[in-house]
Amino acid sequence: MKILTHKFRTFCCTAAIVAIAASCSSDYLEEVPYGEVAPSEMNTPTNVERAIIAAYSVLNGQFDGASSAFNSPASNWSFGDVVSDDAYKGGGGTGDQSQIHQMEIFGTLPTTTDVQRKWLALYEGIKRVNYALNLLEGSKTFDGSLRTQREGELRFLRGHYYFELKKIYNRIPYIDETAKAIDDFYVSNTVLSDEELWGKIEADFEAAYDVLPADQTASGRPAKLAAKAYLAKTYVFQQKWAEALAASNEVINSGKYSLLPNFRDVFLPDFDNSSEIIFAVQHSVNDGEPSNFNGSIGDRLSAPGGPFYNQYGFHRPSQNLIDSYQTLSDGTPNFNPSANPSTLMDPRVDHTVGRPGIPYLDLKINYESTWARDLATYGPYAPKKRMVSALSSLQIKTWPYISALNYYVIRYADLLLWKAEAQVELGDLEGARATVNIVRERAATSATVLALGSDAPASDYAIASYSSAWTDVAAARTAVRLERRVELAMEGHRFFDLVRWGVAAEVMNSYFNNEKKFRSHLTNASFKVGVNEYFPIPQAYIDLVGNELVKQNSGY
Template sequence: MKSNNLVKIFLASALTVGIAIGCNDSFLTREPQAQYSPTALQTAKGVEGVLLGAYGMVDGAGLDGQSDWENDIQNWVFGGLTSDDAYKGTDAGDQPEESFLEKWDFQPTNGHIRNKWRGLFKGVARSNDVINTLKNVKDISEARRAQILAEAKFLRGLFHFEAKKMWKNIPFIDDATFNLNDLESTKVPVDANAWAKIEKDFAEAAAVLPATQAQVGRPTKWAAKAFQAKALMYQGFDMNTGAANAAKLTAAKAILEEIVNSGKYRLVELYRDNHDASTRNNSESIFEVQYASSSSSGDAANRGVGLAHPYASPWGCCGFYQPSQNLVNAFKTGADGLPLIDTFNDSDVKNDQGLKLEDSFTPYEGTLDPRLDHTVGRRGILFIDYKIHNVDFIRDQTYAGPYSPKKHIPSKAFTGVNGWGNLTSNNYRIMRYSMILLWLAECEVEVGSLERARELVNMIRTRAANPAGFVQKAIQGSTRDAYTLVFDAQGKPVPAANYLIKTYSTPWASKDAARKAVRFETRLEFGMEGHRFFDLARWGVSADVLNKYNEIEANKRVYKKGARFVKGKNEFFPIPQEAIDRSEKDGKATLEQDPSYK
């Protein structure tokens, strides 16, 4: 692990300065304990430690009384298995609360929902504590003071943003409101202006942060601008009608163009380079959540996705977050190398459902987008650099299907030996340049040029079509772990499947055709990265897409029968009942439940 990794620095600094702002049974704050002294932290060294404590909440792990995956920043629970990308996976008896989430049975008493709220607002609390502590620090330069304030505002904006996409209405808690030693200060009603305040935090951070940071994991001005644009994109469409909000998209477009024109970022040559520990913090990365690549303990690894590993060795746990057949089908291409946007799910890509390990199997021979095999583990295809995927990878095929998640799993060289927590050492690219390009394409479709949108999508597809990035064919060896890579007569790697992907060579016939193409490309590019549920919601198409998806999937996964996404309700999650109960002030709860869940 690099010495400038913020995860490791946080762990050391938190001990050094004696931060005592963890969680007990409150959501937003904690009474001081043991040797905690606010005065002791009002120094240059102290406030830096408090800031690192706020960074420590970005990955969402490590809160007392909850599991790491319930507040994981990758959102595989709330943004993945609630969408058409994935099933809960594993078997029926494991983590049953997630089964309810997968079927859009969102309840205010669901512990995962409760702990997501709890973790995000703990992050808000720590960010505000940085700002308030900083006000009393004397032994610090004004330049560093300004940087700390900007970083804290970025983090506060990030935590509020993650909450705002989860819940229809949230409180916005700023430093003027928050008091670390007064629980009552966090009991505020939801804020109708939360989006504007989130935008403001990112804008003010961008105005001060440098264009580059010497230490990876700290945000730059471009990261702050990217999240400001993302906040605008989440307001870009009416969730009820799907109508575009021209003002928000125009504002986002200006920021996105500024990022593109900066020349700071470029697409990496190989798609896989966005998903391996060996290529972290590359030219496409705008903001990454940093994790350890090696450690004597698992504390600095990303334990939040620890469950979402195949059941086979070397992981052995736990089989969650399995890709859906619908997602796999989406990667089919036609003879022209383009996606089958309207017909992709009419038939299935061949799978090994119900087959035994010793049964012969030939993978699907039709044409496919090569990103499929960087996203999904499937029978007969090499799984990164471990072994050829087979039934051993799956805990219960009958329940959760034949596929495994792939993107968040590092290659062998970055696999630890100290348990499943240390096997999740890959950074999470929460903001990268391909997102900027596809958001800009969305804006161009609605308030700009269809031709420019096509050009942007073709940039993404051109990178995906690079044959150097195709998964290589492998032949099973004498043991389950053994394999031999296949080369042709010229010594070139033989692709693992019939990959065919091309660019859009002719203009789109209409705005509707362009919109479909851009949104479909977004799904292909970011499949299994925790964004899909929220993308469908912000576009205002969740009910149509997910109910159509479930009609077919219910015939494959019996437990999904009867599930239905309710338009105008399930785009958001209910405020946790415990949060409402504990918001009581002067005999009355300051938080009110979303009317859709009353």
């Protein structure tokens, strides 16, 4: 399952091919220096394969020898959850990783560490892809039957890296493998229109789809329908609903992917590359890498404390998120929990969040608020969905306290809910209801968390499919969006969903207005329309390339 992970991560740290570590200077404009391999040997099949592996190796956000991939996490816990209504920064108060606190209250600056490191990680990936494409093209001895497939993998990876850049920074410079001279790398971030930039990203996924095999023998390499699923995602972000529906249906109708019967199983390392996972960042531990940097290094601050885990205590679920899991007596969502509170809960809540008095994973102990670091500031809850049991050999019990759990870039439930969105926007409300019900039925039939030493549920759970016809577009849209929230919570998607739906300012400012009554760390939080939908272009890049070429995003 994890065979290629070690190779993906550690190759770039060897002298076998090239030194391509990134920094905050001009490294993403420089040519890749050769290490101990002579230039004449760079195009050998072995070295080309190594360059391709190096392009994979930065998917987890780790691109240098430091342990600070938590500033550029593949999971986007800080870029997608902490800046949304789903989670607080956590940690030891606002001064602990204070730059993430500034992100949380939308005081982000172009010099913010995480803004710069995320940019560096993604462009490092692009640089490696472009370099590998050139090596592949120049190799006269590379296996002809494999050449096209490897090119498809590289195009897929480049599409992914640029997609991440687009959704985070919006206006970005586009550089492909045709850039050779130093001047080719001095590129404006406004030369391409929004439509043209999306077109470039689509083109990479289309090219990948055309040549990738239906199945890959090595976990972690994208297959044909993974490219089609990513195309669906690009269409959703552009509100190309007909295209999104067609792409989603092709993947669904193939029968290649399916929901696992049990919701909790999705987040066990044992099921990392299951039928539900369309594309994932591969993680591994105990694989010979001295610091276990091949594991979930970007999420290492999420350790929740208590008797089993280190107490970094970041990525803390909000009360607002907990409330979103409330249900009514018929098992349907409670869409207005503040005005009409309910004690019934969607059972996914206790697979997603550590709540006091509820068993934590398989540790045979209840999670308690005393586990929480800085309880007074960030409240009693902890991340749970993407935490691996401390009893598992796939959870490292010493620094850096990380696991082998993959990060799922796209899973099947995600795709189903894109389809449901498209169906709503195209007027097929009953089709959308049926699609959402597929996701809810899995949640309803999954094993629930049981009270310690009992066969009884740990809380009052109620969940059911929607039985009544959907006839109102606005209500159907609200139902699909809530389903995305409760199904995908704490997976790094929420903020980007709010932005693409055009409701980020409304949702976040309403959230802040209420939260300020209870959470003093959000006193100065405010979302500015037309500014905070995207993060600033790193100042280091502007200083390097020049502000005559690079235009800062509005408001920064």
